[in-house]
Amino acid sequence: MAAAKSFYSVVQLLPHTLRGLHRLGGVRLASTVKLQESNDSIEHIEQVPLHQAQQSRLERLRYTLKHEENGPVLMDTFNRKHTYLRISLTEKCNLRCTYCMPEEGIELTPTDNLLTTEEILKLAQLFVKEGVTKIRLTGGEPLVRRDIAEIIGNDPNIPGLESIGITTNGTTLKRKLPLLKKGGLDSLNVSLDTLNPVRFELITRRRGWQRVMDGIMDAIDIGIPTVKINCVVMNGMNEDEICDFVELTRDIPVDVRFIEYMPFDGNKWNENKMVSYQKLKTIQSQFPVLHRLEDDPNHTSKGYRVEGHAGKFGFITSMSDHFCGTCNRVRITADGNLKVCLFGNSEVSLRDEIRSQKSDEELLEVIGAAVKRKKKQHAGWAQQQHLFTAPLHDQTSQTFTAQTRNYSTSCDARDNQLTHVDGTGKASMVDVSSKEVTTRQAVAVGKVHLNDVVFHAVKKNLVKKGDVLSVAKIAGIMGAKQCSRLIPLCHDIALSKIALDLILNENDNTVEIKASVATNDRTGVEMEALTGVSIAALTVYDMCKALGKDNWISDIKLLRKTGGASVFQLPEQQNLYMVTNNK
Template sequence: MWKSWKLHTDVRVREGAGGSPCASSQPGSRGPCFLPGLSLQELSRRRQFLREHAAPFSAFLTDSFGRQHSYLRISLTEKCNLRCQYCMPEEGVPLTPKANLLTTEEILTLARLFVKEGVDKIRLTGGEPLIRPDVVDIVAQLQRLEGLRTIGVTTNGVNLARLLPQLQKAGLSAINISLDTLVPAKFEFIVRRKGFHKVMEGIHKAIELGYNPVKVNCVVMRGLNEDELLDFAALTEGLPLDVRFIEYMPFDGNKWNFKKMVSYKEMLDTVRQQWPELEKLPEEESSTAKAFKIPGFQGQISFITSMSQHFCGTCNRLRITADGNLKVCLFGNSEVSLRDHLRAGASEQELLRIIGAAVGRKKRQHAGMFSISQMKNRPMILIGG
């Protein structure tokens, strides 16, 4: 099925919100789309001015170890149309009452504040972000924030093919699609729902619309899908995919144990046995992935080594949950409610002090896989990944 996909390689010039063409034809590059109505010359002069007069990075988003947090992940909803085994228990989880979830305006208010302080990348997560009715409008509003270079989404892909043309027009520039198996029957077992072919259609649509790379997130679990490592890697031969193999991580309700985890080293050895010529790619700053490429292949593979080789030292990520809590570490259980302070009428400076205090308390690194497995934390679906 995968090899029958037709790839469209024509370059489309996208239009910004003001109707003027974007300078960049690559969805992975925002170009001037986030400043609609300005000519290319005006944009060039503005960027040059900003480079020459750049302010120091926000002290509020810099922790006590000097890590600058320029990447914000915002969960749009706790709801999901799948029930992935590693994300939530089969019976589901108690959901936060709607009145306690962030409103659209509250999401945009917080995003505006973080971008003003130096955040240049926002990723929308969930739950499943694409089941939120106003997700396209949220992307369009974020796209207007000056200084925001990347708007990404992490999705299970079920609704992606239908919504992606609108999302791309609104300004979505990066896509991560969760897919843990290439076998339809196994897909239904892992996610406890149907939808395999819709996810495939979503990946196809992302490639068709020019997203490069299309990132595919695969959580590898022993006894379940570790036998598909080579099949996933082979997809990158003719497709612009970045297949990201993720070590299985412990969260409430996913029944994690060490024996289920397949380590980065084991996964890498498996791929190397098939492709000894596998090349290590340079690591990008603050990247969580160790990237490799098989010579001659169009795409690449990566490994997210959260458990066996943490990347805490270069972490630049902050998370806001759907109910408005700021989490400074995915594996930490410390949270502070920005929602409550917003609704109490906190000023921008008061919010910044609260954010700065939370960031300042961020630890040097997480506690390690065995301590994490015993720690009380939210199920993944209530964090937002």
């Protein structure tokens, strides 16, 4: 037995000896010895290819050398160590938020191309081994994934992982909370952009506000350590609710985080929609006693607490005051692509690497190379857009509009005189009794600008007051007929035609209005057309004002008039704003 053990010890040294000979003398050995020992005895000795016996050791050596040369796998070239991993579990979502997703949804990746439960857990373990201490599960909506409990339940068992969180829209949170809590969930972020149930339905195109609120309260009640509300703030959508969210922290120990609206493909981002951190400071007008909280080095939120409030609030200033310099996060998409920056288009497929049977060391090489390519800030997007050259509130855009007067094709001395003023300068109705009766026509146009939420509500006929376009059309017709009673010096004439057209323009979220009026009389009907457009526009504004205070009316003008002594046609370049057919 002693001899067998001695022989076994010698055999154990063979791979090292052979490798040394190979390095020193360039000797290519075809085989080495593999020993299997059981119950302190040698069962058999077999010859196996050298590359199989040494493969794992060579891989470890290669990884060690690269690790020493390039630094930690999750350290980028700006010395940012990435300890926070976000894993998207699915592309599916049960909401259709207007700023996030098209109403019809998106084309989903085939299920076979998504990460499996085993692949998710493998990647989680690999990243934690390299220094990740916090994992957050996202989507889409992560709670629609059937294996969510299994994933949550296994992640906390990974040695070195300190926190496991989830970001959800909260619509199905209430019934899944006990299972999530049992699995070890310690951090919960709920996306909620409004405290108004009606506005919630308009923003998300779905019902469920009360379920979300119930889920938040239950999470606090059962003792989830960290509960946050993520609120994307947009001009024209919900900026009027900022103080309402702060008020929510009075009695509820929740962390409300206002997130600046960020650009993504397809969400029609523009700077006018973004409410910056500086503008959010108007909270102080209602809550003057604010305490600035100390932020952790890698936190994205600038935290505050109102004196006496149970909760707190903060600002995630991705756009106006970026935090790229301390970014410590990377993300894996639902189909297994590694993204080192939320803004970045560059991705590398870890799914393909896993399914091609790559070793952990080879996976880490791919991950490390991607992290080393991470840019200093916002994947270069900021430099292209010049967003960080100055605070947004200092970037004033000035627009100068040329003012022109449009004259009729008939020019005589009368054009230089006011027709509704007599010789003494007093107002006077024009005497048209001597004019010839002719067919006279006029077309006027105008616009009502709506925010995204209101535009969607009008389009889907969700406004509580009723069908906005139909009511405004009737109001415009009535307004044209009542013109002489509204405009003191207009003649009361018989109108032979009143046509009101209201069209939704999705390019700029406007209601375009056109009024066409005709008569057989001695005077024109341009005032009737303009009145019809004005009343229709005011009706749209009135019916929508409860949903948005930033709606506005513009570009009410006469497009053309014919008949009578003069003819008018708006110059073509000033008519380009109408996308509809105004002929």
